[in-house]
Structure formats: C-alpha cells, structure tokens
Amino acid sequence: MKPDIAAVGSIALDTIKTPQAEVQDILGGSAVYxxxxxxxxxxxxxxxxxxxxxxxxYLKLLSTRSINLxxxxxxxxxxxxxxEYGENPDDRKTxxxxxxxxxxxxxxxxxxxxxxxxxxxxxxxxxxxxKVLSQIKGSxxxxxxxxxLWIETEKTLLLKTLxxxxxxxxxxxxxxQLTNESNLIKAGRSILSYGPKTVIVKKGENGVFxxxxxxxxxxxxxxxxxxxxxxxAGDSFAGGVIGFLAQENGENLRKAIVMGSVIxxxxxxxxxxxxxxxxxxxxxxGRFEEFRNLTRF
Amino acid sequence: MKPDIAAVGSIALDTIKTPQAEVQDILGGSAVYxxxxxxxxxxxxxxxxxxxxxxxxYLKLLSTRSINLxxxxxxxxxxxxxxEYGENPDDRKTxxxxxxxxxxxxxxxxxxxxxxxxxxxxxxxxxxxxKVLSQIKGSxxxxxxxxxLWIETEKTLLLKTLxxxxxxxxxxxxxxQLTNESNLIKAGRSILSYGPKTVIVKKGENGVFxxxxxxxxxxxxxxxxxxxxxxxAGDSFAGGVIGFLAQENGENLRKAIVMGSVIxxxxxxxxxxxxxxxxxxxxxxGRFEEFRNLTRF
Numbered sequence: 001m002k003p004d005i006a007a008v009g010s011i012a013l014d015t016i017k018t019p020q021a022e023v024q025d026i027l028g029g030s031a032v033y034x035x036x037x038x039x040x041x042x043x044x045x046x047x048x049x050x051x052x053x054x055x056x057x058y059l060k061l062l063s064t065r066s067i068n069l070x071x072x073x074x075x076x077x078x079x080x081x082x083x084e085y086g087e088n089p090d091d092r093k094t095x096x097x098x099x100x101x102x103x104x105x106x107x108x109x110x111x112x113x114x115x116x117x118x119x120x121x122x123x124x125x126x127x128x129x130x131k132v133l134s135q136i137k138g139s140x141x142x143x144x145x146x147x148x149l150w151i152e153t154e155k156t157l158l159l160k161t162l163x164x165x166x167x168x169x170x171x172x173x174x175x176x177q178l179t180n181e182s183n184l185i186k187a188g189r190s191i192l193s194y195g196p197k198t199v200i201v202k203k204g205e206n207g208v209f210x211x212x213x214x215x216x217x218x219x220x221x222x223x224x225x226x227x228x229x230x231x232x233a234g235d236s237f238a239g240g241v242i243g244f245l246a247q248e249n250g251e252n253l254r255k256a257i258v259m260g261s262v263i264x265x266x267x268x269x270x271x272x273x274x275x276x277x278x279x280x281x282x283x284x285x286g287r288f289e290e291f292r293n294l295t296r297f
Numbered sequence: 298m299k300p301d302i303a304a305v306g307s308i309a310l311d312t313i314k315t316p317q318a319e320v321q322d323i324l325g326g327s328a329v330y331x332x333x334x335x336x337x338x339x340x341x342x343x344x345x346x347x348x349x350x351x352x353x354x355y356l357k358l359l360s361t362r363s364i365n366l367x368x369x370x371x372x373x374x375x376x377x378x379x380x381e382y383g384e385n386p387d388d389r390k391t392x393x394x395x396x397x398x399x400x401x402x403x404x405x406x407x408x409x410x411x412x413x414x415x416x417x418x419x420x421x422x423x424x425x426x427x428k429v430l431s432q433i434k435g436s437x438x439x440x441x442x443x444x445x446l447w448i449e450t451e452k453t454l455l456l457k458t459l460x461x462x463x464x465x466x467x468x469x470x471x472x473x474q475l476t477n478e479s480n481l482i483k484a485g486r487s488i489l490s491y492g493p494k495t496v497i498v499k500k501g502e503n504g505v506f507x508x509x510x511x512x513x514x515x516x517x518x519x520x521x522x523x524x525x526x527x528x529x530a531g532d533s534f535a536g537g538v539i540g541f542l543a544q545e546n547g548e549n550l551r552k553a554i555v556m557g558s559v560i561x562x563x564x565x566x567x568x569x570x571x572x573x574x575x576x577x578x579x580x581x582x583g584r585f586e587e588f589r590n591l592t593r594f
Contacts, residue, residue: 087479088479182384182385183521183522183523183524184502184520185520185521185522186522203503205481206500206503206504206517207503207504207515207517209517209520216520216590216591217591217592217594218504218517218518218520218591218592219517219592219594220503220504220506220515220516220517221515223481223482223506223513223515224480224482225480225482225483226480227480254593254594255594257594258594292594293513294513294514294515295514295515295516295592296551297514297516297551297552297554297555297589
C-alpha cells in the first residue's frame with residue numbers, strides 16, 4: 001500500500017518516572033506517537049529500526065490502525081529511553097538513552113514510501129534526516145521536528161535539513177535556542193528565512209503559534225487539570241496536524257493545528273499510548289468542538 | 298457626573314529603565330492606566346491621591362478623556378515608582394517605591410462614585426480596598442487586581458477582599474502563588490472558591506485565561522515583535538475589559554477580554570501612555586479584527 005504519509009523516526013521502549021508513578025518498557029518513540037495520531041485521518045507508513053527484543057504485542061497494537069509497518073527493519077537492539085518528569089510536566093530529564101541505535105540507523109524508504117504525499121521527519125539525528133531527503137523526489141511536502149540536542153551538537157546539518165523542510169515543528173525554547181531570538185515572533189521569522197514555508201511553535205500549556213507565508217495563527221492549549229505523562233505530546237500533535245492535512249489535501253491548516261492539539265491533549269492524560277488506545281474519532285470531534293467553545297468570541 | 302465605573306488606585310510618576318532607554322517621572326499608576334483604557338468605552342471616575350508636585354499637564358491630559366477627576370485628593374506627595382526591565386519584558390525589578398503615600402491613603406468615595414455600576418479596585422494595599430468595600434452599597438459589580446507583594450505580606454486581608462470581589466484579575470504567577478497550585482486551571486478553581494464569580498488570569502505574551510461560573514475562555518496574546526515598556530499592560534487590560542463590559546451592560550465578557558488585550562497590546566508599544574495617547578477607537582476595532590483573524594479556525 002502507498003501511504004499518504006511516510007514517517008521516519010524512533011520506535012522505542014520507554015521507561016518513565018513521574019512524581020506519581022513509574023512505568024517500564026512501554027511502547028513509545030517519535031514515529032510511533034506521530035503515526036498513531038495521524039492514523040485517525042490518514043494512512044501512515046513508518047520507517048525505523050527495532051531489535052529482536054521488541055515485543056510482538058506492540059507490533060500487533062500498531063497494526064490495528066491504518067499504520068503500515070513494512071518499513072520497519074530489525075537491527076541489533078531496540079531504542080530505549082528513560083526519562084523523569086518533575087511536578088511541572090515541562091521539566092523533563094533524560095536519565096538514559098541509547099543514542100547509538102539511531103546513530104547507526106540508515107533509513108531506506110521504499111519506492112512507495114518515497115512517493116507518498118507527505119514525508120515526516122520525526123525527531124532523530126539530522127544526519128538520518130538528510131539521508132531520507134536524498135531519497136525522495138521533491139514532489140512531497142516535507143515536515144520535520146527536532147530537539148535541543150541537535151541544535152547544540154548538529155546545528156550545521158540541522159540548518160541544511162531546514163533548507164528542504166516545508167513545515168517545521170519545534171517547541172518554544174528550541175525556536176529561541178536555534179535563532180538566538182528571545183521574541184518568539186522574531187524567532188519564527190528567522191526560522192522561515194532558513195527555508196521552511198511554515199513554522200509551527202509548540203508552547204505546551206500555552207498552546208501553539210504558527211507563522212508562514214500565508215498564515216499567522218495562534219491558539220491556547222486545551223485546559224488540562226491533569227497531565228499524567230507529557231511524553232509524546234509533541235509527536236502526537238504533529239501526527240494530528242499532518243494526518244488531518246493529508247486527509248484535507250493540504251487545506252485547512254488551522255483546523256489541522258486544532259486537531260493536533262486535541263490529540264496531544266488526550267495523549268498526556270495517561271502514560272504512553274494508553275489513553276490514545278481508547279480515544280475514538282468521535283472523542284476527537286467532541287473535544288474539537290470544546291476547543292471552538294473555548295476560544296470563540 | 299455619575300461615572301459608569303469608579304476606580305480606586307495609584308496615580309504615579311514613574312521612572313522606567315529598559316535595556317534600550319530610560320524615562321523619568323512620566324504619568325503612570327494603576328488607576329491611570331485603567332481609566333485611560335476604560336475611557337474608550339465608558340465614563341470613569343478616579344479616586345486617588347497626588348502631591349502638590351503633580352504636573353498640571355498630566356491632569357490636563359487625563360481630562361481630555363471621559364475621566365472624572367473629582368475623586369483626586371491632594372496629599373503630601375505623589376506616589377513614585379522606579380523600575381527596571383530586562384531583555385524579557387516580564388523580568389521587572391522595582392528599584393524604588395514610596396509605598397507610604399498609599400499606606401496613608403484613606404479612600405473616600407463620593408455618593409455618586411459609590412453608586413456607579415462598576416467598582417474597580419486597582420492594585421493597591423488590600424487595607425485600602427477594604428475601606429472602599431465598606432463604603433459601597435453592594436449593588437455594584439466589584440472587580441479587583443492585586444500583586445505578589447500583597448500575597449506575601451497581606452494574604453489574610455487579601456482573602457477578605459476576595460470574598461467581596463466579583464471579578465478578580467491577577468497574573469499567572471500570582472494565581473499560583475496565592476493558591477499554591479502549579480496547575481493554572483486548578484489555581485483558577487481555588488480562587489473561585491475564595492469568592493469571585495470570575496477569575497481572569499493574565500499570562501503576558503501567552504494571553505489570557507478566564508474561568509467562572511458560566512465561562513471557560515482562553516485566548517493567545519496579540520503577536521508583538523516589539524515591547525518597548527510593559528508598564529501598565531495589566532491595568533490597561535483590566536480597563537479595556539471593564540470599560541467594554543460597562544458599555545455592554547455586563548454582557549459579552551469574551552469580547553471584553555479581547556478589547557482589553559488589544560488595548561494592552563497598544564500600551565506596551567511605547568513608554569507610559571505615549572502610545573495610547575494616539576490610539577483611536579478605530580485603531581482598537583482594527584486590531585480587534587486582526588485578533589479574530591489570528592484565532593479563527
């Protein structure tokens with residue numbers, strides 16, 4: 001099957017500690033959260049690597065959705081991440097991460113994946129992003145995400161990927177860090193000057209800010225009293241955005257941003273994918289209407 | 298004249314330093330910013346104290362608006378505040394403040410002021426707020442503002458004023474400080490339990506969050522590339538909100554919040570009232586429409 005979206009990123013086993021609880025080796029990874037969220041609206045193919053230790057049940061779980069797993073390679077071991085959150089869900093500390101799994105990862109996209117309408121470069125090393133970019137034909141819309149680590153250690157390569165990325169997702173502190181601009185609107189304009197046509201700044205509990213050639217859009221976050229686990233919020237947000245955009249043939253970016261926000265707001269209500277496993281399209285449409293009511297004037 | 302709104306607060310001479318510039322003894326004070334903003338929509342009477350040193354030109358400037366100054370008392374000296382901002386406009390340091398002027402201030406509202414539809418208790422000592430509350434009849438809607446200083450030093454009195462305040466304005470960090478709740482929605486609910494029917498949380502560059510019996514509303518801030526001086530942003534916001542509400546007979550709180558945000562966004566574009574002096578009602582309506590376009594989906 002030719003997917004609407006080809007996503008490249010991590011498939012992980014996460015161990016997560018919060019002040020309230022701890023979970024071990026649950027299904028996670030940037031490509032997984034992205035694909036799950038996008039699968040509410042579109043067909044997604046994942047390219048990534050897992051180890052022989054990767055639980056069969058997680059593959060089964062993913063295959064219950066419109067997620068194609070033909071792009072999964074079995075390498076030496078599965079990517080694992082251990083993180084700890086403080087009382088504030090934005091305070092995240094990485095306790096351990098086996099970066100080498102992804103360092104050695106050489107993504108190869110099938111012909112079908114390469115010709116999908118959307119390519120999503122989930123947060124992995126810009127080196128891997130460039131390898132993907134060298135394979136695709138250029139008729140696709142390319143969206144990407146990154147993280148503070150790559151801004152610190154791989155800025156030159158990251159800027160190179162940005163020249164070819166149409167739609168860039170990054171969070172508030174990363175936007176400031178990347179551009180050395182404290183004002184977020186100025187930071188957004190700088191990022192546009194690096195290449196992307198649209199920049200989508202994730203502000204956590206303060207919502208999303210979008211700047212582009214034809215768009216200036218800002219929405220607050222869904223008011224959340226309980227954030228149990230913020231892992232995957234950014235990736236499920238991006239999945240909701242790109243998944244909805246693909247469904248709408250690239251139209252309705254504003255609605256897409258709200259869909260992404262809605263899915264991310266469900267995601268953080270429990271560890272890993274536990275909440276999203278139970279969330280239906282009707283749940284999403286219901287909270288979308290709540291969002292309308294929240295912001296209308 | 299009976300004003301629509303009676304505001305009690307400071308009338309000040311401010312000295313302000315920012316990384317770019319410094320101004321001395323410009324017109325400021327919580328009641329002044331509030332009244333100026335409210336005067337776009339309603340008639341406001343100010344109760345407050347000035348000294349014999351208060352410049353005549355500032356009184357003239359205020360009297361060009363629908364602002365009634367009969368409630369101004371001339372005492373020993375004018376309230377002065379000196380503050381310094383960092384690169385981030387939210388980083389404010391008070392360098393000097395003559396708190397004694399307001400400590401000794403015994404607000405007395407005329408019969409007409411007491412019977413105005415709205416009472417606004419701008420940020421001054423809760424002691425003075427209680428003195429005002431003891432004079433009014435109870436048929437008015439009472440709105441109030443506060444600051445970190447009073448939460449630290451006068452919490453008991455502040456909580457006493459809250460029992461009688463219908464609509465409370467405070468900023469994000471103050472809401473957390475007052476309630477010991479890090480989650481802002483939970484903090485808002487706690488504040489409602491202290492008495493107010495509506496709590497309006499100001500989040501600076503992240504907009505406004507409103508929680509109340511019949512309302513859950515959130516909007517982002519107007520995207521501002523240049524904040525020259527953030528002084529008065531909160532008070533001019535409250536003035537816009539209450540001024541518009543008074544014009545609309547208490548209806549349309551959501552629109553009122555946006556009007557307040559629009560006026561505050563103009564306020565910060567220059568020092569003191571310099572920008573607002575030039576802003577017309579048409580400018581406000583224009584930016585209101587920009588706000589609609591910013592947030593619609």
